[in-house]
Amino acid sequence: MQRIVIVLALALGLAGGAAAQEEGPRLTVRGEGEASAPPDMAVITLGVTERASEAAAAMDAASGVAARILERLETLGVEARDVQTSDLSLNPVRRGDGSEAEPEIVAYEASNRVDLxxxxxxxxSDVLAAVLEDGANTLGGLSFSVSDPEPLLNEARRDAVAKARSKAELYAEAAGVTLGPIVRIDEGGSGGGFPRPMAEMRAVKDVPVAAGETGYTAEVTIVYELVD
Structure with missing residues (x-):
C-alpha cells in the first residue's frame, strides 16, 4: 500500500511539474472604461413636514398635503410605479435647556416624503412648481440618470477592454516580446449614475438646475500569454 501511495505521489508531482513548465510568461493588465450621455430621467425626494400641538393634528396635516401632492402627480401623468413613499414619521418636539430629566413636549412634527x-x-419644472403649490415644503436628493443604462455600461466595457489591450501592446513592445492569446478576462466593478458637468441649465421654480451628463464606468483585468 505504501509503495502505491509513493508511486501516485510521484506521478502527480511529475504531472504538476509538466503543467508548470507548459505555462509560459504572462502579462496582466487592467483597463478602466467610461461612457456618458445626457440623462432622460430625474429622481427627486420631496414631501411635507407639519407641526401641531397634538400628534393626530400634525399627522392629519401632513397626510392631507401628501394626498394633494399624489393627486396632482397623477394629473401630471406621473405613473404610480414612479412614486414611492420613502419616509413617514411622527416625532415629539421638546423644549428645555437640557437640565430636565424629561424635557416638556411642546408640539409634534409629522413628515411624509416620497421618491419621485x-x-x-x-x-x-411644471412638476416641481405644482407640488410646491400644493404644500410640499421639503425637497432634496435631486439627481439625474438614464432609464436604460445597459447600452452605456456596454460602451464603457468596450472602452475598458480597448484600453487594457492598448496598455498590453505598449508593455509588450517596450519589453521586446509579443502578445499571445488571452488567458483570462475578469470584470471588475461597473458603476454609473454620477454626474458630469455640461452647459445645459433649466429653470425650476426660478432655481437654475443643471442636468449635465450621466457617466458610467467599467473595469476589466486581462491576462495575456507572452511569446518571445
Missing part, C-alpha cells in the same frame, strides 16, 4: 421619478425632463 420624472421620466420627461421637459416637465420637471
Amino acid at each position: 421619478r420624472v421620466r420627461d425632463l421637459g416637465s420637471l
Whole structure:
C-alpha cells in the first residue's frame, strides 16, 4: 500500500511539474472604461413636514398635503410605479435647556416624503412648481440618470477592454516580446449614475438646475500569454 501511495505521489508531482513548465510568461493588465450621455430621467425626494400641538393634528396635516401632492402627480401623468413613499414619521418636539430629566413636549412634527421619478425632463419644472403649490415644503436628493443604462455600461466595457489591450501592446513592445492569446478576462466593478458637468441649465421654480451628463464606468483585468 505504501509503495502505491509513493508511486501516485510521484506521478502527480511529475504531472504538476509538466503543467508548470507548459505555462509560459504572462502579462496582466487592467483597463478602466467610461461612457456618458445626457440623462432622460430625474429622481427627486420631496414631501411635507407639519407641526401641531397634538400628534393626530400634525399627522392629519401632513397626510392631507401628501394626498394633494399624489393627486396632482397623477394629473401630471406621473405613473404610480414612479412614486414611492420613502419616509413617514411622527416625532415629539421638546423644549428645555437640557437640565430636565424629561424635557416638556411642546408640539409634534409629522413628515411624509416620497421618491419621485420624472421620466420627461421637459416637465420637471411644471412638476416641481405644482407640488410646491400644493404644500410640499421639503425637497432634496435631486439627481439625474438614464432609464436604460445597459447600452452605456456596454460602451464603457468596450472602452475598458480597448484600453487594457492598448496598455498590453505598449508593455509588450517596450519589453521586446509579443502578445499571445488571452488567458483570462475578469470584470471588475461597473458603476454609473454620477454626474458630469455640461452647459445645459433649466429653470425650476426660478432655481437654475443643471442636468449635465450621466457617466458610467467599467473595469476589466486581462491576462495575456507572452511569446518571445
